[in-house]
Amino acid sequence: MAGTLPSAAGSAVVIPPGLHPGAAGTNRAALADPPLIRWLLIGLSLAFLGLFVALPISAVFVEALRKGLSAYVDAIAEPETRAAIRLTLLTAIISVPLNLIFGVTAAWLISKYRFPGKSALITLIDLPFSVSPVISGLVFVLLLGARGVLGPWLEAHDIHIIFAVPGIILATTFVTFPFVAREVLPIMQDLGNDEEEVALTLGASGWQILFQITLPKVRWGLLYGVVLCNARAMGEFGAVSVVSGHIRGLTNTVPLQVEILYNEYNMVAAFAVASILTLLALGTLGAKKVVEAHQHQG
């Protein structure tokens, strides 16, 4: 080592022997990795994504179509599967709009006003992300189940939530709670409140500002938040599995139906139903690309 120079960042840059400052060759070449390293890193990336993403996705469709297209269609048209699809749609139709309204309200609250406890509120909104899906289901069983805190009261009034459809909707709403708020909040914060405040001085009401200025500004992020929320609502397994009770044709959602078919060694049907959920996931990723393209356009 010929010597060291203290750099602005405080760390020292070592100058190898035979080189003096300014003699390192072209800067661009110095920024590029050697071809061997490039190909190694690209190879590792492709292998990793191939193994963990491309292969599993391919396996779903190959297994689903193993016995031909008619077996695939038969598996999906089965009455229990159709009932599962209906229940999944019902769950999403209730929980997604609830979380949409909440997400917009919470993002508005956090981005438009100054108040104490804001960062604590953001942490609480994120909480369902950090709780295991199994615990997300368990809390509702402990609160509303037959032996739960409110169980005896619900029993007395003949209200059934756990091992019934309302429990599935509640658990799904809990799990998908942060999605819309999480997508919309950073965008609202980034875009600032200048236009809203101008509209206010021009005499616009709060609702006019929300619907004619703020929501159009954040529409692509909002759309993506709804798509993500919907994907999770339709695909949730752990939390729903704990509260559902697995009553066939009544409290089975699509992911639970996949599990039942799989455990019965009905592989073609299990993968056929799984392929519907895979298409939903691929559609979600496509929606993300569309939203990103629009956001970059401004």
Next chain:
Amino acid sequence: MGAEVAAPSSALRARVRRKSNRGPLPGFGLSLGVTLTYLGLIVLIPLAGLAVKTASLTGDQLWTAISSPRALAAYRISFLGALSAAVVNGLFGLVLAWVLVRYRLPGKGLLDAMVDLPFALPTAVAGIALTALFTESGWLGQFLEPHGIKVAFAPPGIVIAMIFVGLPFVVRTVQPVLMDIDPTMEEVAATLGASRAYTLRRVILPSVMPALLTGFALAFARALGEYGSIVFISGNMPMKTEIVPLLIVTKLEQYDYPGATAIALVMLMASFALLFIINSLQGWMARRGGHR
């Protein structure tokens, strides 16, 4: 007389001042009310239910459930599995983020989209798909099993599923930081004669370190709580391949509510500790970003 006039006007001034401190837009009360009510009903009251149930347990019940050999084995399996998966995701996530940010590749958009798949794919689907790949007759298992490498229905299967669910986190936290790094810093280092390896170690790595650790912690937390994809591939043998979330479900199915509650409490504490660590790391990341 003068005092009577002054009193309301000072109250009014205080109200206006308070309002302008919050910001000029209307709707504070309504949005605060809706947010807190909904947060309370959907998240806080259910979580409080867990606390109430825990309070009704005796210390003895709690300790027996938490410290049973089966529970201890499950903690070990979950912790070691999540740790291994997070290490793999840390290494490959860094490589992937580097390739996606720095290299020109045909089809890079597709690679970038593939990274998000584990976020979007339902865990049950991931579970049966990975199991199909790694069973002894599966696409990959048929080459591994003859060499004595058992993945499905064994601990490696748990790690595979955990790697899958945690895959996007490191890439998505490191990628924006790499994009923000000013290439002139590397050019300056190179001009001053620093080797490429030295520049990577002393310029790039310190910049991405907070993001890398945040991604690592997020991937670890996600793997620790994961249930759906693991139950298909792990084989679910008590003491051998039983993860903590599965043990909770098993206890619930046996109507052992105290046991399920006690173990859930341990998991919840671990999650909150991780949440605290992740928040601190993100604070560190934000401060670093501010200095640049």
